[in-house]
Amino acid sequence: MSESQLLRFSTAGSVDDGKSTLIGRLLFEAKGVYEDQMASLQKSSINRSTGPIDFSLLTDGLRAEREQGITIDVAYRYFATPKRKFIIADTPGHEQYTRNMATGASTADLAIVLIDARKGVLPQSRRHAYIASLLGIPYIAVAVNKMDLVEFSETVFDQIQKDFSAYAKDIGLKNLAFFPISALDGDNIVERSARTPWFKGTPLLEHLESAPVAEDRNFTELRFPVQYVIRPNLDFRGFAGQLASGVLKPGDEVMSLPAGRVTRVKELPTFDGPLKEAFPPMSITVVLEDEIDLSRGDMLVDPNHVPHVSRRFAAKLVWMLDEAGGPNRTYLLKHATQTVPCEIRRIRHRVDINTLENVQAEKLELNEIAAVVMETRRPLYFDAYSKNRAMGAFILIDPISNLTVAAGMIEESTPESVEPLQLRNLEFVGEANESATGTQLTNAERFARAGHYPATVWLTARRAVAYLLERRLFDLGCQVHVLADDSESHLLPELSRVLSNAGLIAICSIASPDPSERDRAAGFAAANRFLEVPAKELPARDDDAVEVIIKRLEDLGVLRRKDRFERGEGI
Amino acid sequence: MDSRTLSHLRALEAESIHIMREVVAEFAKPVMLYSIGKDSSVMVRLAQKAFFPGKLPFPLLHVDTTYKFQEMIEFRDQFAKDLGAELIVHTNQKAIDEGANPFKLGTSKCCALLKTRALLDALEAGGYDAAFGGARRDEEKSRAKERVFSFRDKFGQWDPKSQRPELWSLYNSKVEKGESIRVFPLSNWTEMDVWAYIELENIPIVPLYYAKEREMVVRGNQLIPLEHNMPLAPGEKPQMIMSRMRSLGCTFCTGGIASDADTMPKIINELVQFRRSERENRIIDHDQEGSMELKKREGYF
Ligand SMILES: Nc1nc2c(ncn2[C@@H]2O[C@H](COP(=O)(O)OP(=O)(O)O)[C@@H](O)[C@H]2O)c(=O)[nH]1
Numbered sequence: 001m002s003e004s005q006l007l008r009f010s011t012a013g014s015v016d017d018g019k020s021t022l023i024g025r026l027l028f029e030a031k032g033v034y035e036d037q038m039a040s041l042q043k044s045s046i047n048r049s050t051g052p053i054d055f056s057l058l059t060d061g062l063r064a065e066r067e068q069g070i071t072i073d074v075a076y077r078y079f080a081t082p083k084r085k086f087i088i089a090d091t092p093g094h095e096q097y098t099r100n101m102a103t104g105a106s107t108a109d110l111a112i113v114l115i116d117a118r119k120g121v122l123p124q125s126r127r128h129a130y131i132a133s134l135l136g137i138p139y140i141a142v143a144v145n146k147m148d149l150v151e152f153s154e155t156v157f158d159q160i161q162k163d164f165s166a167y168a169k170d171i172g173l174k175n176l177a178f179f180p181i182s183a184l185d186g187d188n189i190v191e192r193s194a195r196t197p198w199f200k201g202t203p204l205l206e207h208l209e210s211a212p213v214a215e216d217r218n219f220t221e222l223r224f225p226v227q228y229v230i231r232p233n234l235d236f237r238g239f240a241g242q243l244a245s246g247v248l249k250p251g252d253e254v255m256s257l258p259a260g261r262v263t264r265v266k267e268l269p270t271f272d273g274p275l276k277e278a279f280p281p282m283s284i285t286v287v288l289e290d291e292i293d294l295s296r297g298d299m300l301v302d303p304n305h306v307p308h309v310s311r312r313f314a315a316k317l318v319w320m321l322d323e324a325g326g327p328n329r330t331y332l333l334k335h336a337t338q339t340v341p342c343e344i345r346r347i348r349h350r351v352d353i354n355t356l357e358n359v360q361a362e363k364l365e366l367n368e369i370a371a372v373v374m375e376t377r378r379p380l381y382f383d384a385y386s387k388n389r390a391m392g393a394f395i396l397i398d399p400i401s402n403l404t405v406a407a408g409m410i411e412e413s414t415p416e417s418v419e420p421l422q423l424r425n426l427e428f429v430g431e432a433n434e435s436a437t438g439t440q441l442t443n444a445e446r447f448a449r450a451g452h453y454p455a456t457v458w459l460t461a462r463r464a465v466a467y468l469l470e471r472r473l474f475d476l477g478c479q480v481h482v483l484a485d486d487s488e489s490h491l492l493p494e495l496s497r498v499l500s501n502a503g504l505i506a507i508c509s510i511a512s513p514d515p516s517e518r519d520r521a522a523g524f525a526a527a528n529r530f531l532e533v534p535a536k537e538l539p540a541r542d543d544d545a546v547e548v549i550i551k552r553l554e555d556l557g558v559l560r561r562k563d564r565f566e567r568g569e570g571i
Numbered sequence: 572m573d574s575r576t577l578s579h580l581r582a583l584e585a586e587s588i589h590i591m592r593e594v595v596a597e598f599a600k601p602v603m604l605y606s607i608g609k610d611s612s613v614m615v616r617l618a619q620k621a622f623f624p625g626k627l628p629f630p631l632l633h634v635d636t637t638y639k640f641q642e643m644i645e646f647r648d649q650f651a652k653d654l655g656a657e658l659i660v661h662t663n664q665k666a667i668d669e670g671a672n673p674f675k676l677g678t679s680k681c682c683a684l685l686k687t688r689a690l691l692d693a694l695e696a697g698g699y700d701a702a703f704g705g706a707r708r709d710e711e712k713s714r715a716k717e718r719v720f721s722f723r724d725k726f727g728q729w730d731p732k733s734q735r736p737e738l739w740s741l742y743n744s745k746v747e748k749g750e751s752i753r754v755f756p757l758s759n760w761t762e763m764d765v766w767a768y769i770e771l772e773n774i775p776i777v778p779l780y781y782a783k784e785r786e787m788v789v790r791g792n793q794l795i796p797l798e799h800n801m802p803l804a805p806g807e808k809p810q811m812i813m814s815r816m817r818s819l820g821c822t823f824c825t826g827g828i829a830s831d832a833d834t835m836p837k838i839i840n841e842l843v844q845f846r847r848s849e850r851e852n853r854i855i856d857h858d859q860e861g862s863m864e865l866k867k868r869e870g871y872f
Contacts, residue, residue: 003578005576005577005578005582006579006583073734075716076708080763085764087759099736102736103737106738107740214575217575228592228596242740272620281577281582281585282577283584283588390740394741395741397745399745402743402747403743404738407738
């Protein structure tokens with residue numbers, strides 16, 4: 001009993017597809033229906049259907065809804081079998097379906113999509129499938145219900161399976177399973193039905209008991225958002241939080257964000273004694289070997305697989321408020337354990353959930369889904385939602401009404417929207433200047449925006465090479481500027497320092513080389529961030545010369561490798 | 572089972588701990604409502620785990636109607652002492668002085684004054700902006716849609732029609748001054764989970780949960796314990812009955828069940844044998860269909 005697993009699933013179907021009946025049936029079959037709830041059912045004043053027991057009334061909730069005879073909010077139900085405990089997020093199929101379905105789907109390991117056998121795959125069924133894929137539910141069980149009303153026809157079932165599978169492929173849904181059922185009569189719910197001898201699969205409940213959901217968890221890339229610091233006395237400093245992904249053991253090397261410091265795990269203390277190993281979704285406390293000052297919102301990550309660090313990223317939003325929203329307004333964004341002010345930079349397009357077409361949009365209305373570019377005031381540490389749900393999910397809160405206005409899923413990085421970073425061994429030019437000048441910007445933020453390291457290129461070659469290099473670097477997405485020594489050559493070292501501090505690549509084009517100026521400029525630049533290219537080392541053609549310089553910048557680690565850069569990946 | 576899969580109890584534990592830490596990190600002045608019942612016992616254990624090796628970073632608040640079982644009060648005081656936790660006990664003394672009891676006022680009115688009003692007063696007096704409660708979604712129909720972070724307006728009231736959507740484990744904790752959040756870390760636990768966890772963790776609970784010979788009267792299909800000089804109806808006779816409580820409230824309004832489950836495994840076994848929803852024996856829920864929802868709108872947990 002205490003060793004059974006937990007499975008969270010959501011259910012979706014159009015009105016009257018039999019969702020309530022199915023859930024009631026599952027609860028009933030699992031003996032989850034308590035005797036007295038049954039008793040109160042029988043005396044319930046409103047009864048919508050004619051059968052002896054209306055299972056669907058088991059899943060009704062609030063008074064207002066009962067009076068209207070509809071369900072308008074997500075309701076959570078529980079039942080257990082000896083193998084698993086189940087949490088059902090029961091989401092209504094009509095009014096507010098997108099908002100509610102998204103809510104129910106957000107925590108689900110599996111979704112049951114109901115289809116009425118008589119009606120086949122309807123636009124609503126497609127919507128449900130799309131939301132399941134948007135919210136990244138790993139397993140989909142398609143329950144073809146009311147098979148009793150189509151004489152348990154294999155042909156009908158096959159057609160629905162074919163139609164749904166085709167659509168699922170389009171939207172990238174995986175792990176589909178189909179079940180010909182009658183929620184009313186109980187066919188293929190607990191036991192294989194004698195009325196569907198052609199059906200070779202398992203009954204629905206058995207599928208729920210065995211879908212290998214936990215295997216999909218990410219045990220490789222450590223992501224530990226610091227939620228709270230436990231500091232009962234001066235000798236103990238523990239970082240508390242829920243492990244989002246990866247495995248953590250004492251002795252493991254971890255990197256802290258945003259500082260980029262690498263240290264080791266000393267201990268994983270708990271009320272029940274120290275842990276040998278922690279894995280998601282455990283809530284743990286981490287004690288580090290070095291005295292590192294971390295606070296809520298910071299993160300411990302795998303130094304070899306760092307997340308994206310950026311203030312700008314692409315995301316899908318589901319709008320949840322009946323008041324429209326969009327760019328040019330400040331919202332609060334809550335991601336992992338950080339809450340930061342943000343703006344929707346722009347709406348790239350809205351997704352028409354019925355046709356899956358991209359539509360131009362200026363604002364977002366209730367239940368609409370859109371692809372947007374977000375910009376936060378401080379950098380977030382994130383992964384794409386499709387790779388890591390906990391690291392790619394966020395909500396938007398209206399700072400005036402305090403209402404939750406949208407749910408967001410961060411998308412795969414693309415060069416236009418996301419600047420992935422490699423933070424290991426990062427040295428910033430003028431690191432010490434941050435506190436001295438009183439600037440509120442950190443070098444990490446500058447770096448996040450630029451997408452490359454600052455550097456000074458000391459070029460004694462032809463001026464044309466300098467400008468061509470500037471062109472090429474600019475096209476690669478770099479922030480770059482040519483400084484020519486025509487008049488005020490003695491200022492070049494200072495100017496290059498200013499540009500570096502601002503995170504740029506400064507190309508110093510030198511007509512009359514002066515060793516003391518070169519030394520001063522090199523002294524201002526951080527180690528490995530000064531590149532001197534004597535004219536005699538460069539090929540004759542400008543193009544070739546620029547190629548050589550870019551190659552050397554890559555080798556220095558100033559630029560990400562070009563091919564990867566173009567794919568939008570890190571170094 | 573795979574060694575990197577949590578059992579369902581450990582998964583629920585992890586979720587509850589996450590919720591508690593989130594509240595302590597994001598609110599200025601949280602408090603934990605402590606009802607002395609089994610759910611409270613579990614909630615406190617989870618809090619100990621969440622903040623280990625530190626102490627509970629919030630006080631426990633007990634709303635005492637003065638009609639609690641003597642065994643509950645003794646247990647409460649010992650429990651808080653053993654824990655080293657700060658315990659605040661609040662009573663609506665004015666109503667008690669005016670003679671509030673369920674026989675005079677009816678159960679609804681009595682609860683409204685001694686529980687709901689008292690709770691709201693205590694929360695306001697303490698200036699708490701977040702209050703943990705041990706309610707579970709499986710307890711009763713109207714709770715199935717309750718959020719983990721449940722928003723309350725300046726009057727402590729709950730509006731079932733405008734709840735904030737709650738996605739992933741990203742809880743919206745924004746409130747204005749005077750508004751508050753009720754937090755239910757056990758939302759996803761069932762009665763069975765609570766018992767199984769109590770057994771697994773060896774958590775102390777009030778002895779009333781274990782069966783023994785108790786003085787009871789049989790009223791309708793309810794067993795009513797005799798305490799606080801409960802008035803008897805004509806023809807009612809107290810009898811010694813081997814019985815126990817499935818949930819704890821006030822003596823007048825908590826029905827017992829005939830049972831010989833005097834150990835934890837027997838209790839769990841009994842639960843498996845006949846699953847009566849635990850609230851069947853709380854008379855208040857039978858007042859009116861949907862009565863729990865009405866109470867909740869007014870601020871009752
Ligand atoms: N014949 C038949 N009727 C069903 C089946 N499942 C549900 N129904 C009926 O379809 C109607 C709608 O069911 P309900 O569960 O309320 O649908 P919901 O709106 O999706 O929750 C009710 O009258 C049910 O009794 C089934 O498998 N076979």
